[in-house]
Amino acid sequence: MRETAPFDQPPAFGFRDGDTPVENRPMKARRAVIFDLDGVLTDTAELHYLSWQDVATDLRVPYDRAVNEGLRGLSREESLRIVLGDRWGEFDPARRADIMRVKNDRYLARVAAMTPADAFDGIPALLDALRNAGAALAVASSSRNARAVLERIGLAAAFDAVVDGNDAPRSKPDPQVFTAAAAQLAVPAPRCVVVEDAAAGVQAARAAGMRVVGVGPAERVGGADLVVPTPASLRADVLLALLPVV
Ligand code: BG6
Numbered sequence: 001m002r003e004t005a006p007f008d009q010p011p012a013f014g015f016r017d018g019d020t021p022v023e024n025r026p027m028k029a030r031r032a033v034i035f036d037l038d039g040v041l042t043d044t045a046e047l048h049y050l051s052w053q054d055v056a057t058d059l060r061v062p063y064d065r066a067v068n069e070g071l072r073g074l075s076r077e078e079s080l081r082i083v084l085g086d087r088w089g090e091f092d093p094a095r096r097a098d099i100m101r102v103k104n105d106r107y108l109a110r111v112a113a114m115t116p117a118d119a120f121d122g123i124p125a126l127l128d129a130l131r132n133a134g135a136a137l138a139v140a141s142s143s144r145n146a147r148a149v150l151e152r153i154g155l156a157a158a159f160d161a162v163v164d165g166n167d168a169p170r171s172k173p174d175p176q177v178f179t180a181a182a183a184q185l186a187v188p189a190p191r192c193v194v195v196e197d198a199a200a201g202v203q204a205a206r207a208a209g210m211r212v213v214g215v216g217p218a219e220r221v222g223g224a225d226l227v228v229p230t231p232a233s234l235r236a237d238v239l240l241a242l243l244p245v246v
C-alpha cells in the first residue's frame, strides 16, 4: 500500500510511457471520464465523517456533519486544520501527526469491512457503459487510501489510471490530481469530464480546464456544468454528451 509514501519524492505520474515526458507525448484523440472516489464511487465520505468524529470526541472538540461537509475533497492535513479550528495551536506537529494516524487507523478499520456491495448502485454498470462507448477511465482522489478502497469495492481493475494523494500531493481545489490523471490517460483536458461530490473538486476540475458533473446538492456542487442528485443518477450518454465529438 502507498499510504506511507513520502511527500518529497517526485510525483509518480511525470514519466510514464517509456522515458518520454508527458508534455512531449502525442495526445490520443479520445475522451475520458475522471471519477473522484470518496462520495462518488462509494460512501467513504461517511466513513471519513465517523472517523473524524471519533477523534473529535476524544479531543473534546465540537464536530458535526455541517463541519464535515467542508472537508469533502480536502487532504487529511487540511481536514485536521478545520477539525481542530481555534485549537490548532494547542497541538505541536508531532501531536498533530499522531492525531492523523489515529484518524487514519479508525478509517482503515472501517474500510477493511467494505465489500463490492459497497460500490454505489449503478456504478459498475456505468463504468461498463462508458468503456463500451470507448471512454478512457480514471480515478483522481485526494486520498492516500484510494487504491485500498478500490480493492475492497472490487473496482481496482476497472480504471486505466488511478492518481491519489500519494501521486499528487497538492490536494483539491488545486487541479494537480486531475491534470495528472489526464496525462496518464494521454487525453487532453478539454476531452475530459470529471465526476465530483465536493465543492473543492468542482473548483479543481474547472481549474484543470475540464468539464465537470457535480453529484449532490446544488449548494455544494452548483459550480458544475451539470448537477445530479445521486451517483445512481449518472448516465454514460449524458456524461459523454458534455464532451466534443471525436
Ligand atoms: C478525499 C476525501 O477524497 O480524501 C476527504 O473527500 C479526505 O474527506 C481526503 O480527507 C484524504 O483522505 P485520506 O484517506 O488520505 O485521509
Ligand code: MG
Pocket: 036, 037, 038, 039, 040, 072, 073, 196, 197, 198, 201
Ligand atoms: Mg469526494
